[in-house]
Amino acid sequence: MNLAGIDxxxxxxxxxxxxxxxxxxxxxxxxxxxxGVLNLGVEGxxxxxxxxxxxxxxxxxxxxxGFAAAxxxxxxxxxxxxxxxxxxxxxxxxxxxxxxxxxxxLSALLGQGYVGIKAPVTADFDVPLLADIPVLGPILFQHDxxxxxxxxxxxxxxxxxxxxxxxxILRAVGESHDAAHALGYKVVRIRLAxxxxxxxxxxxxxxxxxxIRVPQWTEGMTAGxxxxxxxxxxxxxxxxWRVLLGAxxxxxxxxxxxxLQAAGVKVPVEILSMSPYLITILVLVIMSSDxxxxxxxxxxxxxxxxxxxx
Amino acid sequence: MIRLEKRPVPSTRWMIATPFLxxxxxxxxxxxxxxxxxxxPVEAIRTIFWDPLFNPQFASYSRPQLLVKxxxxxxxxxxxxxxxxxxxxxxxxxxQYIVGAICGAAVGxxxxxxxxxxxxxxxxIAGGLGGWAWAMIPAILKVRFHTxxxxxxxxxxxxxxxxxxxxxLGWLRNPxxxxxxxxxxxxxxxxxxxxxLIAGTGMHxxxxxxxxxxxxxxxxxxxxxxxxxxxxxxxxPRAARFAGVSTGRLVVFCLGVSxxxxxxxxxxxxxxxxGQISIDFASGYGFTAIIVAFLGRLHPVGIxxxxxxxxxTYIGGELSQFMLGVPAAAIQAFQGMLLFFLLGVDVLTxxxxxxxxxxxx
Numbered sequence: 001m002n003l004a005g006i007d008x009x010x011x012x013x014x015x016x017x018x019x020x021x022x023x024x025x026x027x028x029x030x031x032x033x034x035x036g037v038l039n040l041g042v043e044g045x046x047x048x049x050x051x052x053x054x055x056x057x058x059x060x061x062x063x064x065x066g067f068a069a070a071x072x073x074x075x076x077x078x079x080x081x082x083x084x085x086x087x088x089x090x091x092x093x094x095x096x097x098x099x100x101x102x103x104x105x106l107s108a109l110l111g112q113g114y115v116g117i118k119a120p121v122t123a124d125f126d127v128p129l130l131a132d133i134p135v136l137g138p139i140l141f142q143h144d145x146x147x148x149x150x151x152x153x154x155x156x157x158x159x160x161x162x163x164x165x166x167x168x169i170l171r172a173v174g175e176s177h178d179a180a181h182a183l184g185y186k187v188v189r190i191r192l193a194x195x196x197x198x199x200x201x202x203x204x205x206x207x208x209x210x211x212i213r214v215p216q217w218t219e220g221m222t223a224g225x226x227x228x229x230x231x232x233x234x235x236x237x238x239x240x241w242r243v244l245l246g247a248x249x250x251x252x253x254x255x256x257x258x259x260l261q262a263a264g265v266k267v268p269v270e271i272l273s274m275s276p277y278l279i280t281i282l283v284l285v286i287m288s289s290d291x292x293x294x295x296x297x298x299x300x301x302x303x304x305x306x307x308x309x310x
Numbered sequence: 311m312i313r314l315e316k317r318p319v320p321s322t323r324w325m326i327a328t329p330f331l332x333x334x335x336x337x338x339x340x341x342x343x344x345x346x347x348x349x350x351p352v353e354a355i356r357t358i359f360w361d362p363l364f365n366p367q368f369a370s371y372s373r374p375q376l377l378v379k380x381x382x383x384x385x386x387x388x389x390x391x392x393x394x395x396x397x398x399x400x401x402x403x404x405x406q407y408i409v410g411a412i413c414g415a416a417v418g419x420x421x422x423x424x425x426x427x428x429x430x431x432x433x434x435i436a437g438g439l440g441g442w443a444w445a446m447i448p449a450i451l452k453v454r455f456h457t458x459x460x461x462x463x464x465x466x467x468x469x470x471x472x473x474x475x476x477x478x479l480g481w482l483r484n485p486x487x488x489x490x491x492x493x494x495x496x497x498x499x500x501x502x503x504x505x506x507l508i509a510g511t512g513m514h515x516x517x518x519x520x521x522x523x524x525x526x527x528x529x530x531x532x533x534x535x536x537x538x539x540x541x542x543x544x545x546x547p548r549a550a551r552f553a554g555v556s557t558g559r560l561v562v563f564c565l566g567v568s569x570x571x572x573x574x575x576x577x578x579x580x581x582x583x584x585g586q587i588s589i590d591f592a593s594g595y596g597f598t599a600i601i602v603a604f605l606g607r608l609h610p611v612g613i614x615x616x617x618x619x620x621x622x623t624y625i626g627g628e629l630s631q632f633m634l635g636v637p638a639a640a641i642q643a644f645q646g647m648l649l650f651f652l653l654g655v656d657v658l659t660x661x662x663x664x665x666x667x668x669x670x671x
Contacts, residue, residue, distance in 0.1 A: 040460065080650065089314070089661065090653040093399055093460065097600055098653060102646030108639030109347075219639070224468045231461050270476035274469045281451070281462050289455040307316060307661075 009138050011255060016140075016147060017213055019251025021046070021205040021222075024150045025229035026236070026243045027157055028201025033233055034161065035194035036174035036301035040096025041081050043226025044103025045199050046206035049074040051107040053207025054114060054217045063122040067146060067207050074203020075196045077103060082195040085305075086188045092303050100226070108219045119215035122146070146208055151244070153201065158240035170194060174299035177306040187306050202226065224277065231280045235287050237297040246283075253279055314661040324659040329605055329616070332652035339651070340644045349634050357633055358626030358641075372625050374512030378583050379621035381517035382407070382575035384614055386599035388523040389568030391608040392530075396543040398564045402448065402463030403572040404596025405470035406441040410573020411580040412477050413440025415493060415587045418502035419482060422494060429501040433577060434515075441573015442566050444470065449565035453558040459565065471592060478589045497585040504582035516578025520617070523571060527610040536563065572596060594642075598624075601649045620645065 025042050032039050052073030057066025081099045084090045125148070127141040161167035170190060173180045177187045209225065210217050228250060236242035257272040265272070337359075341351030362372035386403045393400045400406075414437030421429045448462040482493040497503045507513045531537035543550040543560055551557070575595065584591055602620050606612030627641030 084650065084654050088654050088657040090656060094604060094649075095653050097401060098646060098649040101597060101601065102643060102650060105639055105642030105644070105646045109637055109643050112637050112639070224465065227461060227464050231465070234458065234461070268476060268480070270472040274472040277465045277468045281457075281465055284457050284461060285451055285455045288457045307314065 009135060011259060013138055013142070015248065015251045015255045016143060017251075018255045019247045020147050020150050021208045021213065021225055022229050022232060022250055023244060023247035024153065024205035024208065025202045025226055026232040026247055027150075027154050027240060028198035028205075029229055030233050030236070030238060030240060030243055031157060031161075031170070031201075032194050032198035033302055034174045034238060034299055035170050035191045036177055036299050036304065036306075037085065037191050037195060038092045038096065038303040039078065039081055039099070039195060039198055040093060040230065041078070041099025041103065041226075042198075042202050042229050043222055043224070044100035045074045045077050045202035046103075046209075046222045046226045046229075047107045047220070048077050048103040049203025049206030050210040050222060051111045051114070051206075051217060052203065054119060054210040055110065057120055057207070057211050058114065058117055061120045063120050063211050064145075066120075066211055067204060070203040070207030071200040072203070074199040074201070074206065076199070078195050078199025078202070079192070081199075082192045086191055086195075089305050089307055092305075104220060111217050111219065114217045115219075117217065119211045119217075121215075122212050144212055146204065146212065150204075150208075154240050154244050161240065171299070174301055177301050177304070181306070181308055187308070191306075202229075205229070228276065228280050231284055235283050237287070238299065239297075250276060250280070313664050314657065315664050316661055317659075320659050325607060328655045328659055329607065329612070329652060331655050331658075332605070332648060333619070335651040335655070336644065336648040339647055343640065343643065343647075344636065347636065347640065349636055354630055354634060354636060357630040358623060358644075361633075362622060362625045362629055368629060372629065374506075374510055375625045376618060376621050377512035377517045378514070379624045380617040381514070381520045382579055382595045383599050383602050383620055384520040384617035385516065385523055385575040385578075386568075386572045386596060387602035387606065387613045387617060388520070388527045388610060389571035390599055391603045391606070391610070391613055392527065392540055393564035393568050394544075394603055395531075395608050396540040396560055396564055397547065398561055399460045400445060400448070400463050400565050400568045401460055401600060402445070402465075402467050402596070403568060403599055404592060404594065405463070405467035406444045406569040406572035407576035407579075407596045408467075408470040408474050408592050409444040409576070410437040410441035410570075411576030411584075411591060412473060412482070412587060413437055413573070414577030415496060415580045416477075416482060418496055418499070418581065419494060421501070422499060425501045427501070430504070430581070433502060433581060434574065437577025438570040438574045441576065442570040444573070445565045445569020446562070449562045452561050452565075459561070463565075467596070474587070474591060475589050478587050478591070482587050484586075492588040493586045495585045496581045497583075502581055504578050506582075514578065514582045516575060516582060519574055519578065521614075524610045524614050531610070540564065572599075598645060601645055604649060605652055623648075 025046055029039065029042055049070035053066040053070030056069035057063045077099065081095055084095045085092050122144045124142055125145045161171065169185055173185060173187050173190050181187050206222060209221060214221065232243055232246040232250065235246045253276050257275050261269055261272050337355055341355055344354040345351045361368055363369060386407065390400055390403055414433040417436040418429060418433045444466060447466060448459040451457040451462055452459045478491045478493065484492060484494045504515050531541065539550065539555045539560060542553065543555055543557065580587060580591065598620060602613060602616045606616035623641060623645060627638065630636040631638055
């Protein structure tokens with residue numbers, strides 16, 4: 001066992017990298033759920049984004065094009081869910097599951113020829129001046145652009161939901177679609193837009209795993225990150241800043257258990273590998289135990305089918 | 311302008327017709343996918359749906375496989391369908407399947423090399439209990455702490471997969487296996503084996519259990535008050551509460567039954583077709599069973615037929631992999647597509663499509 005080999009600065013810096021995929025997927029899902037839609041297909045959209053981003057990134061040797069493709073791929077796949085649930089009024093839970101199963105199969109199919117290839121390197125962007133600060137510089141300011149983008153998305157989501165008219169309409173649709181419809185808002189269109197945004201974010205998150213975090217393609221490589229993202233939205237009580245907190249907490253656990261594995265701690269590897277999932281369950285239990293508070297924060301129309309009678 | 315008009319009662323005719331429509335649409339879309347992969351679509355579809363049953367060259371091998379694959383799918387899907395009807399979503403059957411297999415195999419291996427009649431029955435009990443216990447985690451957390459059972463049951467799949475690799479690499483590893491991962495082969499240990507009951511049919515105890523589960527679920531849903539409560543809770547939760555149906559008890563019952571059945575499926579698989587606990591024992595039956603449950607309209611007889619169809623896509627998928635070089639993942643995508651189409655065409659069951667101008671609201 002060699003705990004001294006763990007460098008705290010490196011640990012914190014890699015924590016941010018480990019948290020980014022979950023953060024992106026979770027903030028996207030938060031917007032979707034705020035609009036009153038429960039999309040359980042996050043895992044499927046992430047893995048689809050992972051392979052789409054990887055393929056485009058490898059073929060063009062431009063990781064940024066890969067990310068753009070991943071966001072587009074995630075949004076396109078999410079539209080399958082959107083059309084089924086919003087236009088054909090299917091059950092959201094079942095359709096979300098179908099999206100995950102389909103995404104896993106499709107991505108494995110597309111990724112046939114890409115196993116074992118290394119992804120093109122995404123250049124880090126050192127924030128001028130700030131990156132030179134000792135300790136804080138390497139932790140916070142020497143990362144890739146997508147990591148900064150993910151934080152930007154959180155800030156933007158918070159600001160839009162809280163201060164803008166669009167945010168207000170989105171929340172109204174999520175709280176009571178009938179009232180929003182009566183006021184003349186296009187419930188289905190607004191929800192479709194939210195679903196597409198969620199899909200794009202999940203796709204970006206998936207590509208972050210295959211292009212930066214790992215960076216390789218293997219089948220099923222998201223390994224439940226999409227489900228953890230769903231849990232984080234509950235943990236965050238549908239508040240953007242808490243999504244950031246939750247994602248970094250889980251990033252921390254993921255990195256810590258990997259470091260402990262590498263350091264050869266006398267705990268079976270399997271126990272360490274299952275710890276992120278167990279801790280997610282534990283957090284869910286704590287957050288859900290106070291029923292009154294949980295019900296207060298959840299969008300009231302979450303998961304309900306909207307069908308305008310006239 | 312096309313618009314949807316809600317039917318006062320779901321159409322029975324469409325409820326029966328939609329699965330067939332979905333299968334037909336999937337064949338078309340799947341054919342397009344195979345064409346995109348550079349394979350002859352007609353030949354690919356024929357290899358998947360026709361050759362395993364009727365091609366003289368393959369049928370003798372493939373036909374028994376049909377029951378071998380359908381057994382666990384039906385067994386798990388029957389359990390899941392009860393919960394799905396009541397709006398209780400156990401999507402972690404894969405984990406319960408794994409834990410059932412580990413528990414059952416552990417009991418069998420504990421007796422090795424004794425040859426007594428009660429070993430296999432004990433393994434069956436242990437397998438069922440293992441799956442039941444694993445499903446009780448989301449059930450109790452939901453009842454006691456209102457935790458979302460979808461997320462908890464799914465996250466426990468990843469925990470179970472880690473348990474599986476711990477068992478295969480550690481405490482269940484074959485001491486005479488030369489250090490290779492994986493347990494002793496249970497199918498070569500007569501007192502613990504789940505053999506083919508009638509030679510050449512693929513029929514084993516798990517398939518028998520699946521048929522019994524179909525009949526039991528049919529009776530439960532049509533003749534028993536618990537079955538009525540399940541249907542009531544799904545269709546009218548408020549009415550169910552006024553009628554005195556305990557939601558908590560229903561959650562524990564539905565998750566418990568589906569967990570136990572998934573555990574049994576795991577045990578029959580590990581003692582029979584799979585033979586041993588190994589790292590790649592988990593084969594995705596727990597997830598495919600979700601598709602089977604929906605394709606069978608959550609109805610026991612429908613699930614029986616859907617399980618056989620889905621088993622056919624597995625076997626046909628392997629065959630097309632072997633004959634045409636279609637990638638294994640294509641079948642997974644194909645199965646996912648089937649569920650999509652099914653959910654999509656389901657709109658016809660609950661809504662009527664009307665053509666004509668929309669009146670001003």
